[in-house]
Amino acid sequence: MRQAPGFSCNVLDNLIVVIDVINRPGKKVQLLVTTVEELKKAKEGDRQAIERVCSATWEPLYRFIYFKVQNREEAEDITQETYVKTLTYLQKHQALQGNFLGFMKTVALNVLRDRWRQKKRRGAPVNFEEINPEETAHMDHQKAVAQRLQLENALAKLSEDQRTVLDLRIIKSYSVAETAKLTGKTEAAVRTAQYRALQGLAKILEDHA
Amino acid sequence: MNELENKLSDYIDALNAEQEPEKGQLAAGTPELEKLMATVLQVRTLKEPALPAPGYPKRLAKAVAVQIQENNSSNYQRGRRLRNRWIGPFVALAAGLLLVAVLTSWTGLFNRDVVYAMEKAVVSLSNYHGILEVRSRNAAGEEWLARRVELWSEGDKYAMRQDDGTLTVNNGERKWQVRPQSKEVALLPPAPDPAKTGFDLRDEAKRAKQYPHTVAGTELVAGRQATKLEISPPGGLPYYLWIDAETNLPVQLQTAMQNALMTTFTFTSFEPNMPIDPHVFTYQQPEGYTVVEKDPGQLVATVQEAAVISNFTPLLPQEAPGRIFAFQDRIVLDYGDTTIIETVAQESFEPVANSALGTAAGGPLEVWWERLRWRQEGLEIQIDGIRRVELAGQIAADLTLPDNGQNLLNRAQVKVPVDLEIVKANQQQVDRGSSPWQLDPLQVATTFVNLKVTPDGIQGEPLIPASAFKLAVNNGAQAVVEVTGGPIKQVYLERLVRQDETGIWSVVGYDPR
Structure with a gap:
C-alpha cells in the first residue's frame, strides 16, 4: 500500500x-x-x-x-x-x-x-x-502544507493592527461594521486597513516566493 | 482607491457569506486587485472549510443521478444545476473548529469575542434536540424545578414535549398539540407561531450582542465547559448567559433576581446539528384521541384560493410568499423568516402605546419590536420578522420609518429638568414588573399634565381625561404628545435609559397653551 x-x-x-x-x-x-x-x-x-x-x-x-x-x-x-x-x-x-x-x-x-x-x-x-x-x-x-507555513510566517511579519483586521474580517468572518465596532475604527478605516494589510501580506509572500 | 477598497471588501463579504463572488467582482479588477483577492483566498485557507448542511451526500447523489440520467437520455446536456439551497447551513462546527485553530496558532494576538462567535453559531444552527429545564429560586435560597421540556428543532420545524406529556408540533405545514390528559389532538394555526420556550437561542444571542457584556469566567454546565457571560441591559440588573465552549451555543440563562425570584433555563442535554427522526414532525392521530379544531387555517396554493376562503383579496408584495395560509378572517403569507398577516380593517387604528410611529399608505405605521402594522385600502397589514421593512416597502411604496436621528425636543418651550438617578431607579422598577404605565408615552404625559393641574395628586378620574392626549410623533427614542385641553399644548418625552420597547419614557419638556 x-x-x-x-x-x-x-x-x-x-x-x-x-x-x-x-x-x-x-x-x-x-x-x-x-x-x-x-x-x-x-x-x-x-x-x-x-x-x-x-x-x-x-x-x-x-x-x-x-x-x-x-x-x-x-x-x-x-x-x-x-x-x-x-x-x-x-x-x-x-x-x-x-x-x-x-x-x-x-x-x-x-x-x-x-x-x-x-x-x-x-x-x-x-x-x-x-x-x-x-x-x-x-x-x-x-x-x-508549505503554503500554510509560508502564510503563517508572512502573517507574523505584519503589524498587530494589520493581523487583527485580517483575523476579524477573513478568519472570523466579521462584517466591516462588526470589525469597526470591535476595533474602534470607522467602516471606511477598516476597508482601508484590510486593503493595506493584504497589500503588505501579498508583498511579503511575493518576496519569499 | 476607495472603489478598489470597496470591491475587495465586497469580495471578502461574499466569501464570508459562503457565496461565489459575483463575476463583476472578479472581472472588473486591476492586476493589483486580482492579486489581493488571491491573497484573501490564501488567508482563508487557514480556516476550516464550511461544510455543507447535514444530508448533503443524499442531496448530492440525487442531483448527480438526475444529471447522469439526463446525460444518458439526451447524450448532450448542459444540465440544470441542482444547487442545494437549504436553510440553516451546517457551519457551527466549522466555526468552532476555526476558532480553536485560530486560538491555537495565534494565541494572545487577538481577543476572542464569544458573543460574536455565539451569534454566528446560532445563525448556523440547522437543528437540535435537547432537554430544557426551568428552575426557579427565591430570595430565601429555596430552589425548585418549574418545568422540563424536551425540544426538537429543525429549520422552521419544532416539537416540544412538556412534563405532563403534552406534545406541541409545528412542521411548517401544520401545527398540532397532543394532550394525553384529555385524550385530544388540537389542530392549531401553523403561522404565525409565537416564541416557543421562553429561552429562544436566537433571541438570547441577539440580546447578548446588543447589551454590554463581560466574561465572568468558565463553569461546568450539565457536564459541559461553558463561558459565563454577564450581560448588563442599560439601566437594568445584570443577568447571566453560559455559552458552550465546544459549540459556541448558549446552554444556560439565569435571570436577575426580580421580585425575589430568579429563573434559570438550562439545557441539561443538547445535541446540535444531529439528524432528527422525521417521524417527530409527522402528524399522526393517536388511537382513541378526538380532534379539536378551531379554524386552524388551510395551506393553499394560490392567493385566489385564499381570497375565496377568507372573503377578501390581500395586498401582495412583489416577492411571492413561500406558503399561503387562509383562515376565516385572515390571510397569512409566510416567507420563512418573515410573516405577513392581512385582515379586513375594523374600527379605528390604535397603535400600541409604546410603539414608534412612521408612515405608510398615507397613514400611521406602527413600529413595535420586530413588527410593522398599518392600514391600506381597507385592510390591516401586519408584518413580523427580519425582512419586514423590505416586504412592507413592496406593499406600501411610501413607507417611512421613524426618523430617530431627528431631534424633536429642541422645540420644547419649557425644559423639564430630569434626575437621571431617579429615572434609572424607575426603569429598574419597571423591569421588575411594577408601574408598566411608564412604558406608555401617553400615560406618562397624562400623569405629568394632570399633576401640573392638581399638584397634590390625582384623585379618582384625572381632570384632563386620557382621551385629550394624542401621540403626534414617536421615533422610538423621543415622542411628542398633543393635548387638546388644559394648560399644556404639547408634551415632549424621551427614553433616557434604554431606547427600545423595554425603555421607560420621561417628560423632558412642554409647550404651554
Missing part, C-alpha cells in the same frame, strides 16, 4: 479504499470504502449506488475543492459537477484501475480551470489523460 502523507488510494480486489488524512489539529484519519461493483452501477446512473459512492467519497473531494474556491456555494456546485463528469467519463472508458479520489481531484481541477477561464477568458486547458492523478493529489497536499 502506498503510504503518502496526504491522500492515498488502492484497489484491493473488489474494494476501493480511500484513506483521507485530513490536515488539521488532531490528525483525524478516515477510512472511506466503496467497491468497484458500486462504481459500475453508479456510472450507469443507479441512484442507490451513486448515493453510496457519494457518501463514501464526498468529504475529501469537497474539502479539496473548498480549499481552492473558499466558499461553500461554489464548492458544492463543483463537487456535483465533478461527480457527473467523472461518472460520465467512466461510462465511455474502461473501469478505473487506480486512484479514484486522485482521479476525481483531477476532474475537479479541470472543472475549476474551465470556470476560471470563463471568468477571466484566459488560461490553458488541461487534458485528463496527461495528468498523473496520484501525483496531482500528493503534490497538492504538500503544496498546501
Whole structure:
C-alpha cells in the first residue's frame, strides 16, 4: 500500500479504499470504502449506488475543492459537477484501475480551470489523460502544507493592527461594521486597513516566493 | 482607491457569506486587485472549510443521478444545476473548529469575542434536540424545578414535549398539540407561531450582542465547559448567559433576581446539528384521541384560493410568499423568516402605546419590536420578522420609518429638568414588573399634565381625561404628545435609559397653551 502523507488510494480486489488524512489539529484519519461493483452501477446512473459512492467519497473531494474556491456555494456546485463528469467519463472508458479520489481531484481541477477561464477568458486547458492523478493529489497536499507555513510566517511579519483586521474580517468572518465596532475604527478605516494589510501580506509572500 | 477598497471588501463579504463572488467582482479588477483577492483566498485557507448542511451526500447523489440520467437520455446536456439551497447551513462546527485553530496558532494576538462567535453559531444552527429545564429560586435560597421540556428543532420545524406529556408540533405545514390528559389532538394555526420556550437561542444571542457584556469566567454546565457571560441591559440588573465552549451555543440563562425570584433555563442535554427522526414532525392521530379544531387555517396554493376562503383579496408584495395560509378572517403569507398577516380593517387604528410611529399608505405605521402594522385600502397589514421593512416597502411604496436621528425636543418651550438617578431607579422598577404605565408615552404625559393641574395628586378620574392626549410623533427614542385641553399644548418625552420597547419614557419638556 502506498503510504503518502496526504491522500492515498488502492484497489484491493473488489474494494476501493480511500484513506483521507485530513490536515488539521488532531490528525483525524478516515477510512472511506466503496467497491468497484458500486462504481459500475453508479456510472450507469443507479441512484442507490451513486448515493453510496457519494457518501463514501464526498468529504475529501469537497474539502479539496473548498480549499481552492473558499466558499461553500461554489464548492458544492463543483463537487456535483465533478461527480457527473467523472461518472460520465467512466461510462465511455474502461473501469478505473487506480486512484479514484486522485482521479476525481483531477476532474475537479479541470472543472475549476474551465470556470476560471470563463471568468477571466484566459488560461490553458488541461487534458485528463496527461495528468498523473496520484501525483496531482500528493503534490497538492504538500503544496498546501508549505503554503500554510509560508502564510503563517508572512502573517507574523505584519503589524498587530494589520493581523487583527485580517483575523476579524477573513478568519472570523466579521462584517466591516462588526470589525469597526470591535476595533474602534470607522467602516471606511477598516476597508482601508484590510486593503493595506493584504497589500503588505501579498508583498511579503511575493518576496519569499 | 476607495472603489478598489470597496470591491475587495465586497469580495471578502461574499466569501464570508459562503457565496461565489459575483463575476463583476472578479472581472472588473486591476492586476493589483486580482492579486489581493488571491491573497484573501490564501488567508482563508487557514480556516476550516464550511461544510455543507447535514444530508448533503443524499442531496448530492440525487442531483448527480438526475444529471447522469439526463446525460444518458439526451447524450448532450448542459444540465440544470441542482444547487442545494437549504436553510440553516451546517457551519457551527466549522466555526468552532476555526476558532480553536485560530486560538491555537495565534494565541494572545487577538481577543476572542464569544458573543460574536455565539451569534454566528446560532445563525448556523440547522437543528437540535435537547432537554430544557426551568428552575426557579427565591430570595430565601429555596430552589425548585418549574418545568422540563424536551425540544426538537429543525429549520422552521419544532416539537416540544412538556412534563405532563403534552406534545406541541409545528412542521411548517401544520401545527398540532397532543394532550394525553384529555385524550385530544388540537389542530392549531401553523403561522404565525409565537416564541416557543421562553429561552429562544436566537433571541438570547441577539440580546447578548446588543447589551454590554463581560466574561465572568468558565463553569461546568450539565457536564459541559461553558463561558459565563454577564450581560448588563442599560439601566437594568445584570443577568447571566453560559455559552458552550465546544459549540459556541448558549446552554444556560439565569435571570436577575426580580421580585425575589430568579429563573434559570438550562439545557441539561443538547445535541446540535444531529439528524432528527422525521417521524417527530409527522402528524399522526393517536388511537382513541378526538380532534379539536378551531379554524386552524388551510395551506393553499394560490392567493385566489385564499381570497375565496377568507372573503377578501390581500395586498401582495412583489416577492411571492413561500406558503399561503387562509383562515376565516385572515390571510397569512409566510416567507420563512418573515410573516405577513392581512385582515379586513375594523374600527379605528390604535397603535400600541409604546410603539414608534412612521408612515405608510398615507397613514400611521406602527413600529413595535420586530413588527410593522398599518392600514391600506381597507385592510390591516401586519408584518413580523427580519425582512419586514423590505416586504412592507413592496406593499406600501411610501413607507417611512421613524426618523430617530431627528431631534424633536429642541422645540420644547419649557425644559423639564430630569434626575437621571431617579429615572434609572424607575426603569429598574419597571423591569421588575411594577408601574408598566411608564412604558406608555401617553400615560406618562397624562400623569405629568394632570399633576401640573392638581399638584397634590390625582384623585379618582384625572381632570384632563386620557382621551385629550394624542401621540403626534414617536421615533422610538423621543415622542411628542398633543393635548387638546388644559394648560399644556404639547408634551415632549424621551427614553433616557434604554431606547427600545423595554425603555421607560420621561417628560423632558412642554409647550404651554
